[in-house]
Amino acid sequence: MIESLVYRSGSVESYDDLGEAKAAQGTTWVHATEVTADERSHIAETFDLHPLAIEDVNSNVRAKTEEFPEFVFALLKTARLTRGDTTFEEEIVDDPVGVFFGSDWVVSMSPGTASMVGRVKNAVQAGDERLLERGPDFTAYRIVDVIVDSYFDLLDTLEDQIESIEEDVIESTEIDVLDEINSVRRELLSFRKLLWPAREALGVLARGDLKLVQESSEKYFRDVYDHVVQLVDLTETYRDLVSGARDIYLNSLSQSTNEVMKVLTVVATIFIPLTFIAGIYGMNFETMPELGWRYGYFAVWMVMLAIGIGMIWFFRQREYI
Amino acid sequence: MIESLVYRSGSVESYDDLGEAKAAQGTTWVHATEVTADERSHIAETFDLHPLAIEDVNSNVRAKTEEFPEFVFALLKTARLTRGDTTFEEEIVDDPVGVFFGSDWVVSMSPGTASMVGRVKNAVQAGDERLLERGPDFTAYRIVDVIVDSYFDLLDTLEDQIESIEEDVIESTEIDVLDEINSVRRELLSFRKLLWPAREALGVLARGDLKLVQESSEKYFRDVYDHVVQLVDLTETYRDLVSGARDIYLNSLSQSTNEVMKVLTVVATIFIPLTFIAGIYGMNFETMPELGWRYGYFAVWMVMLAIGIGMIWFFRQREYI
Amino acid sequence: MIESLVYRSGSVESYDDLGEAKAAQGTTWVHATEVTADERSHIAETFDLHPLAIEDVNSNVRAKTEEFPEFVFALLKTARLTRGDTTFEEEIVDDPVGVFFGSDWVVSMSPGTASMVGRVKNAVQAGDERLLERGPDFTAYRIVDVIVDSYFDLLDTLEDQIESIEEDVIESTEIDVLDEINSVRRELLSFRKLLWPAREALGVLARGDLKLVQESSEKYFRDVYDHVVQLVDLTETYRDLVSGARDIYLNSLSQSTNEVMKVLTVVATIFIPLTFIAGIYGMNFETMPELGWRYGYFAVWMVMLAIGIGMIWFFRQREYI
Amino acid sequence: MIESLVYRSGSVESYDDLGEAKAAQGTTWVHATEVTADERSHIAETFDLHPLAIEDVNSNVRAKTEEFPEFVFALLKTARLTRGDTTFEEEIVDDPVGVFFGSDWVVSMSPGTASMVGRVKNAVQAGDERLLERGPDFTAYRIVDVIVDSYFDLLDTLEDQIESIEEDVIESTEIDVLDEINSVRRELLSFRKLLWPAREALGVLARGDLKLVQESSEKYFRDVYDHVVQLVDLTETYRDLVSGARDIYLNSLSQSTNEVMKVLTVVATIFIPLTFIAGIYGMNFETMPELGWRYGYFAVWMVMLAIGIGMIWFFRQREYI
Amino acid sequence: MIESLVYRSGSVESYDDLGEAKAAQGTTWVHATEVTADERSHIAETFDLHPLAIEDVNSNVRAKTEEFPEFVFALLKTARLTRGDTTFEEEIVDDPVGVFFGSDWVVSMSPGTASMVGRVKNAVQAGDERLLERGPDFTAYRIVDVIVDSYFDLLDTLEDQIESIEEDVIESTEIDVLDEINSVRRELLSFRKLLWPAREALGVLARGDLKLVQESSEKYFRDVYDHVVQLVDLTETYRDLVSGARDIYLNSLSQSTNEVMKVLTVVATIFIPLTFIAGIYGMNFETMPELGWRYGYFAVWMVMLAIGIGMIWFFRQREYI
Ligand SMILES: [Mg+2]
Ligand SMILES: [Mg+2]
Ligand SMILES: [Mg+2]
Ligand SMILES: [Mg+2]
Ligand SMILES: [Mg+2]
Ligand SMILES: [Mg+2]
Ligand SMILES: [Mg+2]
Ligand SMILES: [Mg+2]
Ligand SMILES: [Mg+2]
Ligand SMILES: [Mg+2]
Ligand SMILES: [Mg+2]
Numbered sequence A, B, C, D, E: 001m002i003e004s005l006v007y008r009s010g011s012v013e014s015y016d017d018l019g020e021a022k023a024a025q026g027t028t029w030v031h032a033t034e035v036t037a038d039e040r041s042h043i044a045e046t047f048d049l050h051p052l053a054i055e056d057v058n059s060n061v062r063a064k065t066e067e068f069p070e071f072v073f074a075l076l077k078t079a080r081l082t083r084g085d086t087t088f089e090e091e092i093v094d095d096p097v098g099v100f101f102g103s104d105w106v107v108s109m110s111p112g113t114a115s116m117v118g119r120v121k122n123a124v125q126a127g128d129e130r131l132l133e134r135g136p137d138f139t140a141y142r143i144v145d146v147i148v149d150s151y152f153d154l155l156d157t158l159e160d161q162i163e164s165i166e167e168d169v170i171e172s173t174e175i176d177v178l179d180e181i182n183s184v185r186r187e188l189l190s191f192r193k194l195l196w197p198a199r200e201a202l203g204v205l206a207r208g209d210l211k212l213v214q215e216s217s218e219k220y221f222r223d224v225y226d227h228v229v230q231l232v233d234l235t236e237t238y239r240d241l242v243s244g245a246r247d248i249y250l251n252s253l254s255q256s257t258n259e260v261m262k263v264l265t266v267v268a269t270i271f272i273p274l275t276f277i278a279g280i281y282g283m284n285f286e287t288m289p290e291l292g293w294r295y296g297y298f299a300v301w302m303v304m305l306a307i308g309i310g311m312i313w314f315f316r317q318r319e320y321i
């Protein structure tokens, strides 16, 4: 779906024809979502976009910023969590969003819905003066800004999952917890791989080398850049939380095995020698003087009690019980 | 085997003699596969290629791009999975492909079959205008492009193997799974070592320093470069999947040992004390008053039941059963 | 709360009105703590500070130094340990402190209390000549210096915790120790992530590129920079101490399991065969010649003793006991 | 031992006196092996070599290339495997070889035998025209080339050891295998530490900054550089093989413990309850009605069989047997 | 304690007054050990040293080289092993040594004894011509050289400890060995952290940017730099030895647990079924036909022997015994 807006200070108009929109005075913004091959070619022809850049919007390459003679091309990725069809239940799905901007036009284009960009469109239609008067690079900034803002939401979801894991590892040694841990670890890894190129791409926009980015807009791109750096930091922190939770989980298992062994050892070590003694006096030898002693049975009980108490004292000393 | 094509916009001709092919007007492409020592010298003489570059095509060095005064030399590797003769069953085998291009000629040369390059040759013979008219650097781009495309196929095979492993680790603690994991881990490592130099080599071609690469071709080399970067990313992701699968495998083993110990501990801890009690009343002392009690046998059963139920309650509390 | 001081060699005055303070001759220092949105805008207007810089002081971005045409903006973080509301008990909480300085003014601003900056304010009010005469960049240096000094106090607390852990791991295999270890490990990680950007930010101040930093002040910023580098070193050392303590803890657990198994093995291995022998002569076969032997019972005891002593000798050899 | 050769296209002469050899027309090559302190000073005086460079040839510093006003000094290391006198049996021993070359002379010098350099000497004496006519930098190239070639032989030996380890880890859990693994791991680490500086040293020779290296020779030094890079790659690959073998070894041990526990658990869990039942009917209570039942003994056998079969079914379900 | 020497070719004089010493013709070397606050200020005034540099000599910052307009300031650390007061017994203690050198003077200063610098002082007093005639930068070189030489002694001590550990890990699984391993690991880490800044500091002295370092002295600083690089290499090697020893230690423990379990499993698995059989014929049922058989007792023995031998054969097959 293609939408075209042309705006300048105090005025916003909607156009159906791309050529007219481009020719109209003011900033022309063409926003294409769930874009088809035909729509892509149509826009590319109108704004003279390079076929390789158009192709990148439709494929699975990393975020980047490239300078062309007549325009700047920034490719970013939207990210959302989804129940996938692989062995693991949840994963991060990303959609590319291409943002092209020239001297008086912006083109944004995605094979997905890029729903958060709608917020910028609404602001333009609502007549937000900063958008109307500051030109195409500021509109481009707002688009990448809403995309990066949506990353924070995704990371909040992951943070909740990590908190739930941190509670689980203390209570349970079920292997499900390890699955959850691995799932979050993978999502954080995917997210990190998405953030690093985005960081680079925004660095190029913020650095001030691009002649199509006004000096007053650079500070704004720098601000989004700082947010991405902060996201990278958060991701690293969460990776460490997950890694710590995994350590606790694995340790709980070792501790559990240790506890189980202690129970067995205490019980078996106390009763096996006692059973042996009982076995002795269960033998059927004709000549076993103790069997005839008056207090023989009582004495055996005493010996057994002494051994049992000695064993318990020994295990208490070793802190087995 | 040596094939020579000379082409320009609208015309493609095949030549038998290398000298004639080189002299003919248009782009001359000499493609040599399963190349012998004689063929190598013959081509080297005709196109005045440096002996060290020729030697590199026949040996086991890393991918690279080198600029010579009269030509550019790019060395890439084809990669395929093969059942090897080492201890481990499968491994990545690579073959070097040397691509030399000058002002109006391209030479491609491999000790292997470099079968995917055939697709570019077919496109030339089918009269693909972009190839015919854009000169030797574009032909070189198409050659490295088909080689890099073939990497994606190889990575798809590895992805299938990883998915199969991820299913296996949940079901089984057999040591075969660890062998599979190690095999894929090694293949990913080999592949990564193949990709890094390729990335560098393509970076040189894309950077725009080489005077034999036209400005319009740079974007195309940049596109292949982006694909290699994406392959590096995928390889890292797969490495993490394998690493996660290995963690789950090792944990399953610890969990299994823990379970086995719990079974032993529960059964032994319940029955060893009971057997001791039975042993007591199996003793043959002359004076054992309990033996004569009317409900002695019944009382012993009750005591045993009480101990057994107490033990089961204790183990339920500790979540052993 | 906003406080305004204007000072020059030999004179310190307090102002209520920001505009007057700015216009007055001498160095103007405006220090705003627990700053509200209104106060932020008021200061920003008076000193013409960029909205994005003002916003950074109120949000959660990394430490940094940015040069604006009329002023330098340094953002640092205060850090303190606090009992948090997450699963883990203690964590590092940081508050941003923004320091802006122009040709004859300094603005310091924090959403928190930034209590240590009070020490610099006191020094100014007490008439410390070095502060009064050396201008705004030296005042800025003193502010970042007290912030970095407070990091050393925090690290001392962590060092105490690590020493307590090092004693605990030797005595105990309780899982609480692992929790403590993980808690300190996380705090060190948080602290490290706070230090790295601070290091960069101070590097910019010390490097001598900023025209608002006098040559004589650079050495002072370089000195704070050295302290941050030293803090990074200490943090790494503490990370290694914690990592070593964790190794010892995990090893103690393995060792404990090993010991427990040895106890069980020694007792069970000695008494199980003896109980078997007793069982043999407890059988009720009509024809069991040994039962009638005169010294049968004595002989069985001798055999049992021999086996027991042999076993003990075997275990001593293997160093099980 | 000092040998002096003077050669130019078509002529090779041997000299006894170093001064004469230096003065003679053509390339002078002085090759000193197992060099004594006196020989070192004699050569240093004749060719005016710097005392610190001379000292480096006799000590244990890293490979390097240094440019002096009148000559280039390259220090490389020969490497061989040897049975050492430390706790571990085998280790890599290296000997420094210093190569100095000026405008018309080369000096090679080693406290060891540097036996592979003999091959270059033989080629000169056999009248290899490329060596005779291309000057001192080409001779220096041939010397470093034979040294680097000998690294491949060493790595072949390590590869054989790794293959033997890979077979051992599958068959055995003896601790000897871990010793072998550690030994190879250490050798690979030593070798890697030897390669990295060599890579740097050759990079300097290949880079084309040195005015004593002719442009035509640079390609050759670049070729040796590529070989060293390839050796670094191989070393990394072998490190990963060893690391994988170690994982399999450690896992085999865990698996073995798991198997051992299963055997114990199955046998003990089946027979301990049965022994308890036998113990019950071995008690000597006067009133035990079951003992008088006609089919009591048969019934007990039936119960025991039922329990045994139930247990086996339970263990089959859990895949313990 | 302050000592002042003034020397030139053929002459060495001792001075009491710093001002006179500075004014006297020749190289003035002021060497201050266990320096007090007063002594520091006195020297700083005489030679016009910057207060921040003086402060660094008395505090705990990293080694560094800084260029001031009138002098160069190099800060190094002496290192020695000492029995500390922390939980761990031994640690590396370092003392800063500041070396300042101007056009005709050197100042060396330490809060410690810096005893190895005495060797340079003795060489001056003994009239070592190289020191007397080559000026202040060469004296500074000799000071840093003896400090770096002393690092090799410290590393020799650590090497001895590692060799002792390598012997211990093979013989013992006592937790003391892990303590020793951790102690050496920590010392190596401390030492490495000391070496890295020293490497940087020496790099600055060797690089040839400092106008107070003569060209002829650069080669000497480069030589010390090479020694530090070599120390870094050795430290890494020792870290790997320690890491390998730790692996062997941990593995020995797993192996020990495995062995212990095998002993228990073999004995228990053989005798538990046999004890069950004995228990069967110890039951008191009135009707147990086997008890009356003539060779019943003999048959039971045969069955038991068959089971025992079968078990042993089974365990031999599995290589448990
Ligand atoms: Mg990691
Ligand atoms: Mg980490
Ligand atoms: Mg970690
Ligand atoms: Mg981690
Ligand atoms: Mg991490
Ligand atoms: Mg990590
Ligand atoms: Mg990895
Ligand atoms: Mg990984
Ligand atoms: Mg990881
Ligand atoms: Mg990774
Ligand atoms: Mg990993």
Ligand SMILES: [Mg+2]
Pocket: B239, B243
């Ligand atoms: Mg890995």
Ligand SMILES: [Mg+2]
Pocket: C240, C243
């Ligand atoms: Mg570490």
Ligand SMILES: [Mg+2]
Pocket: none
């Ligand atoms: Mg470590």
Ligand SMILES: [Mg+2]
Pocket: C239, C240, C243, C244
């Ligand atoms: Mg560590």
Ligand SMILES: [Mg+2]
Pocket: C239, C240
């Ligand atoms: Mg570390």
Ligand SMILES: [Mg+2]
Pocket: C239, C240, C243
């Ligand atoms: Mg660490």
Ligand SMILES: [Mg+2]
Pocket: none
């Ligand atoms: Mg680590």
Ligand SMILES: [Mg+2]
Pocket: D239, D240, D243
């Ligand atoms: Mg490795």
Ligand SMILES: [Mg+2]
Pocket: D240, D243, D244
């Ligand atoms: Mg590895």
Ligand SMILES: [Mg+2]
Pocket: D239, D240, D243
């Ligand atoms: Mg590895």
Ligand SMILES: [Mg+2]
Pocket: D236, D239, D240
């Ligand atoms: Mg590796």
Ligand SMILES: [Mg+2]
Pocket: D240
């Ligand atoms: Mg690795």
Ligand SMILES: [Mg+2]
Pocket: none
């Ligand atoms: Mg490693």
Ligand SMILES: [Mg+2]
Pocket: none
């Ligand atoms: Mg490891």
Ligand SMILES: [Mg+2]
Pocket: E240
């Ligand atoms: Mg290592």
Ligand SMILES: [Mg+2]
Pocket: E239, E240, E243
């Ligand atoms: Mg290591």
